[in-house]
Amino acid sequence: MPAELRALNAGFSYGAAPVLSNVTISVPAGYQLGLTGPSGTGKTTLARLLAGLIPAAAGTVTCNGQPVPLPGKGRAGDVAMLFQSPRASCSPRLSLRQVIAEGVRRANRRDTELRVMELAAEVQLTPDLLDRFPREVSDGQLQRACLARALAAEPLYLICDEATAMLDAATTASLVRVISSEVAARGMGVLALSHDRTLLEAWCDSVTGMEALSDAGPGVSHRASSLVAHTGLD
C-alpha cells in the first residue's frame, strides 16, 4: 500500500469551465511538499479535491491507496485542511475551547477536556485564551485554534491553503514549527499551498509549481514527487 496522498490524472470543472486537467501529484507520508503557482491556476481546487471536499470528474484521488471519501461517504479525518481565513472557518459563537473541541469530538475521543488542553499547548495557545470568542483574539491566535482543531484527529495528511497568508512572520514560523513537529513525530504528510515561494522553500522538503503537475501544462519538466531540495526554517 503506497503511503501517499495522491491525485492521478485528475480532472475537475466548475460547470463547463475546466480548471484541472490530467493533474498528477503525490504527497508522501512524512514529507512536506510546497505547491505554488499564479492565481486562478487551480491550487485551491486541487486541495479541495485531495481533501475529498469535491469529487474528481476524471482520474483518482487516493490516501494510502484508498479512495478519499467525500463528506458523509466514509471514514473521514485522514486528510485535514487548514484555510487562509480562520474567521471564515470558525463560528463566531464558539469559544476557542469549543472550536478545538469540535475537532476532538469528530475524532471520537472521549477525554475531550484533556485533549483540548493538550492540543492548545501544542499550538501554544495559553489557557486564558481558550474561553475567548473569535472576535476577542488575533488572526494568529484563531489560526492556532484552527490548527489544533485540524490536528485533533491526528490526520495522516494536512493541506494548508495559504494558511499563513494573513499572519506575521513570527506567527508563521511558529505554526510551521508545530506542523513540522507533527511530521517528525507521526509521519504526517503536508501539502502547503502559497504564492510565497520563499516561504515554501524554507518550510518544505521540496516545492513545485502547478504547471509541473499536468502533462497538458506549459513547461512540464517533472512530477512533484521527484523533487527533493531539503531546506529548513532553522
Ligand SMILES: Nc1ncnc2c1ncn2[C@@H]1O[C@H](COP(=O)(O)OP(=O)(O)OP(=O)(O)O)[C@@H](O)[C@H]1O
Ligand atoms: N465555486 C466556483 N465556481 C466557479 N468557478 C470557480 C469556483 N471556485 C473557483 N473557481 C474558478 O476556478 C479557477 C481556479 O480557482 P482556484 O481558487 O482553484 O485557483 P487558485 O490557484 O487557488 O487561485 P488563488 O491563488 O487566487 O487562490 C479560477 O478561475 C476560479 O475563478
